[in-house]
Amino acid sequence: MPIEFVAQVAGVDDEYCLVAAVAEQxxxxxxxxxxxxxxxxxxxxxxxxxxxxxxxxTETHGTAYGCVRELTIDGNRLYVTLAEHALADLGLDDVEIHVELAVEPESIDLLRGYLDRILTYGRPEAQPTVLRT
Known part of the structure; x- marks a missing residue:
């Protein structure tokens, strides 16, 4: 069963590295x-x-590299599919994550741009096979 939550906040930063984040609270x-x-x-x-x-x-500081296999933003919904092998490192129990983005449309637009840059960074074979931002 997919992990689901409503994100009340979405933000981006590029001071030290490219960052795009969503959080429940x-x-x-x-x-x-x-x-x-x-x-x-x-x-x-x-x-x-x-x-x-x-x-x-993740919120538990679980960390994995090159683990996003698919990412789609459709309206105010973010859909992420992860590599199975990354679940233990991330502290998650499902490869699918569905997030309702309860944020301003401008925040979603910023998120789209940053996610595009972040997920196409580095070696091509580690990039998502599906990326629809």
Whole structure:
């Protein structure tokens, strides 16, 4: 059964790295998904560590790299499908996540742009097979 929640907040940042996040509560608590990627091309160390792709962090600080297989934003709904092998690292029990985005349309537009950049970062084979933002 998919993980489902309503995000009361969505935000982006690009000060230290590219970040796009959604959270259940205004203060950032509750369920959360934080998508990240570097600002510059991956270096040799990133490649060696397998960090030469996007990163997903959950509210429990579970972290996995290159794990988003599909992502679609349809209106105010965000649908994410993850790689099965990443579930333990992320502390999740299902590969499907459905998020209702209860935020302003401008926030959804920003989220779309950042997710596009984040999920196409790094090695092509780790990028989602479906990306509809």
């Amino acid at each position: 205004e203060d950032g608590t509750g369920r959360a998904l934080i998508f990240q990627a570097g600002l510059e091309a991956p270096d040799d160390q990133d490649v060696r560590l397998g960090h030469d792709t996007h990163c997903l962090v």
